[in-house]
Amino acid sequence: MKATPYHHGALRDALLTAAETILQRDGLLALTLRAAAREAGVSHAAPGYHFGDLPGLLTALAAVGIRRLSTQLRQIKSSPDRRTWDAARAYLAFARANPALFQLMFQSDRLQPDNPSLVEARTEAMQQLARTRGIDDQEFSVAQLGHLTGGWAIAHGFATLLLDGRLAPLLGTMPPGSTPEDLFEAMLASAEKGLIGQN
């Protein structure tokens, strides 16, 4: 076991770990093929062997994130004693815990749209989402579709707006010490009343 063996042995996983480190530490724009190679201590062209190109690396990392989210969603109890918004809360918690990864997962112009691993991860995550909204079968009514889409959209919209910094002005008007989660709960309370109340 030399200090720097020619053959790494598990370079693909090491590169994914290095890539996520860079993503968290320096942001998506700093996550380049060469930066991942430097972080992993290999030559600059090594990532190309395992991932083909930069979209290939980003896609593999996004798939890791989606599977991680799926695992979180899988923890949520099914009916009858599940709470309506537990999936939404888990969705936000994931986005808050993995902000840059979450944003990468939904940055489709940087990903390979037909990557089998990515498509499979997305399908599984979608099924988990549907399950938490009480939809287990494959056939949806339009009303069920609206219900599922609404739950996803309101959680996803809040998470993306928050990570993007767009909710900061609103948070600034809340009582001191308020967290994004407090605003999230206020939003959910409003949603249960139909989102149409005046105040």
Next chain:
Amino acid sequence: MKATPYHHGALRDALLTAAETILQRDGLLALTLRAAAREAGVSHAAPGYHFGDLPGLLTALAAVGIRRLSTQLRQIKSSPDRRTWDAARAYLAFARANPALFQLMFQSDRLQPDNPSLVEARTEAMQQLARTRGIDDQEFSVAQLGHLTGGWAIAHGFATLLLDGRLAPLLGTMPPGSTPEDLFEAMLASAEKGLIGQN
């Protein structure tokens, strides 16, 4: 008026137009300083003079988009005869008409966070959004904040998921010929019932 005068005269606006053309035609990743210069027929370093760097150009373009959205929102009637979801529909319509621009507007890691023009445009857009939700004053109750955030999040979430291609599987289960707007309306109908119904 020569064919290619040394001084363009209105190069800044021409570069913004060129940039939006590239954005629509080739996507965000193809929108580079040099591509904008080529599209406008000037030297590769000309955009640097007007916008400083690439984030400067993208920020200026994002501000254009935000002001355009503000204008759309301003058309929406205030109470009492406004319809609850007209702002959400206008929000989606804008995102559908300007998909790449909409995505750029919310891609904060590519923008200059403190750019005065951008900040001002965002503030104005936010006020329009609040107005369409029946909130005109500066002081919000927490319930009002939840109401405002919910309306924004559900529209924004739907728009981003749709543009990202994430709603395609759901649209595929709808009756043939269904549009994204149909799913949007189904979602809004569910939202008015509290997003908690089973079907």
Next chain:
DNA sequence: CAAACTATCTAGACATTGTAAAGATACCTT
């Protein structure tokens, strides 16, 4: 009206990146 001044654009240069091609090294099968 001319000269100085400033704003606007071009030309050249360099570091960084993605990516392809060819070579080197280690593992693996037989």
Next chain:
DNA sequence: AAGGTATCTTTACAATGTCTAGATAGTTTG
């Protein structure tokens, strides 16, 4: 042991962001 294959390195090149210096055209000022 030998050949074959997988894994990684080295080399090379085009594209980009961005800096610097230079060229050109308005604009102001005497």
